[in-house]
Amino acid sequence: MDLVLQYLVYFLIASCLLSMVRVIIGPSLPDRMIGLNLVAAQTLVILVILSVAMDRSIYLDVALVYDIFGFVGILALARYFSGTKEKP
Amino acid sequence: MKLKTRWAFIRFCITFLFLFAGWLLFTWSLDPGSLLAGFAAAFIIALLTFRIFVEEEEAGRRAHLLRPHMLLVFLVVLIFNMYIASFQVLFFILRGKINPAVVHFRTRLKADIARVALTSAITLTPGTITIDLEDDHLLVHWLDARTTHSRYAGNLIKGTYEKLLKRVWI
Amino acid sequence: MIIAAYVFFGLGIIFNIMGNIGVLVFPDVYTRLQASSTCSTTSVFSFFIGCMLYAGWGPITGRLVVITLFFFVTNPISAHIIGRFAWQSGIVPWRKSYLNRNDPSEDEDD
Numbered sequence: 001m002d003l004v005l006q007y008l009v010y011f012l013i014a015s016c017l018l019s020m021v022r023v024i025i026g027p028s029l030p031d032r033m034i035g036l037n038l039v040a041a042q043t044l045v046i047l048v049i050l051s052v053a054m055d056r057s058i059y060l061d062v063a064l065v066y067d068i069f070g071f072v073g074i075l076a077l078a079r080y081f082s083g084t085k086e087k088p
Numbered sequence: 089m090k091l092k093t094r095w096a097f098i099r100f101c102i103t104f105l106f107l108f109a110g111w112l113l114f115t116w117s118l119d120p121g122s123l124l125a126g127f128a129a130a131f132i133i134a135l136l137t138f139r140i141f142v143e144e145e146e147a148g149r150r151a152h153l154l155r156p157h158m159l160l161v162f163l164v165v166l167i168f169n170m171y172i173a174s175f176q177v178l179f180f181i182l183r184g185k186i187n188p189a190v191v192h193f194r195t196r197l198k199a200d201i202a203r204v205a206l207t208s209a210i211t212l213t214p215g216t217i218t219i220d221l222e223d224d225h226l227l228v229h230w231l232d233a234r235t236t237h238s239r240y241a242g243n244l245i246k247g248t249y250e251k252l253l254k255r256v257w258i
Numbered sequence: 259m260i261i262a263a264y265v266f267f268g269l270g271i272i273f274n275i276m277g278n279i280g281v282l283v284f285p286d287v288y289t290r291l292q293a294s295s296t297c298s299t300t301s302v303f304s305f306f307i308g309c310m311l312y313a314g315w316g317p318i319t320g321r322l323v324v325i326t327l328f329f330f331v332t333n334p335i336s337a338h339i340i341g342r343f344a345w346q347s348g349i350v351p352w353r354k355s356y357l358n359r360n361d362p363s364e365d366e367d368d
Contacts, residue, residue: 005312008271015275015278028344037298038281071332170300177276219342220345229288229292229341
């Protein structure tokens with residue numbers, strides 16, 4: 001496993017933790033959804049980089065399924081909360 | 089009745105071609121077992137879902153007769169614009185001076201899938217996000233609003249994309 | 259080939275850091291969405307291009323092309339869904355100032 005890719009994975013994990021700050025302190029509901037979208041995208045990159053570093057093409061199936069479920073999760077959240085009005 | 093069955097067959101063929109191309113790209117192998125499994129799976133899934141994948145009221149030939157080389161040019165222009173706009177947004181974040189506004193304009197594209205592609209291209213460029221899409225009426229949030237006039241803002245945001253998309257989906 | 263991959267990784271790291279800072283700094287839902295689009299579109303795309311250049315020609319590249327195309331289709335739609343949800347739940351966009359609105363660039367001459 002290449003050292004550059006290894007440190008890239010560490011950097012992306014730290015970046016995910018930085019994105020989680022917005023999920024925790026977000027004042028309204030769409031703010032938290034923005035944070036979750038960011039975390040989903042960065043986790044997808046972590047999976048792809050791990051698969052390239054270990055040279056196993058089977059891990060990319062996991063990445064594709066994760067991508068699909070991130071999209072469906074955002075869609076389900078928006079559909080589930082679409083009836084509620086935002087309280088100031 | 090004859091026309092409807094023929095149109096259903098054409099829709100089935102379009103769905104099957106898309107699914108099989110996706111299978112070939114994803115498995116990246118040409119041995120006969122893999123090809124046979126992909127053929128069977130694509131056949132069954134296309135038989136089940138071609139009513140959802142292509143609408144029955146879609147205006148016939150115009151929506152699906154795309155030109156691949158113009159689509160490639162569109163993708164290259166989109167990626168180039170994406171990097172340019174990314175550097176602009178990075179500059180805004182560093183300086184902290186932003187001037188956001190909501191503008192609205194209309195599009196002249198006819199086919200539904202071309203409108204969806206235009207919306208996705210506007211959202212994919214950092215700095216502009218499509219909030220709402222009525223029939224041909226777009227509502228765009230713009231990070232650096234140089235103008236709020238409808239026509240000028242439309243020219244600045246969607247100009248090159250609309251010209252290229254008009255050639256892709258005829 | 260490896261050098262080009264490292265250049266794209268560097269671009270991805272720069273956009274990632276700036277997008278995260280933008281999400282934390284900006285004042286409003288829609289502007290935060292713009293910054294997150296910088297981070298989650300351009301940075302992820304740079305990382306994918308870097309991985310394609312790093313892996314070379316083979317089965318990994320084909321699957322990466324599929325994942326990149328799928329990402330190109332789904333990511334703007336999820337950003338659009340969040341923006342539309344914020345718009346429909348009645349959040350007003352942030353403006354720079356409500357006082358001096360009569361600057362000459364906003365003349366409406368049709």
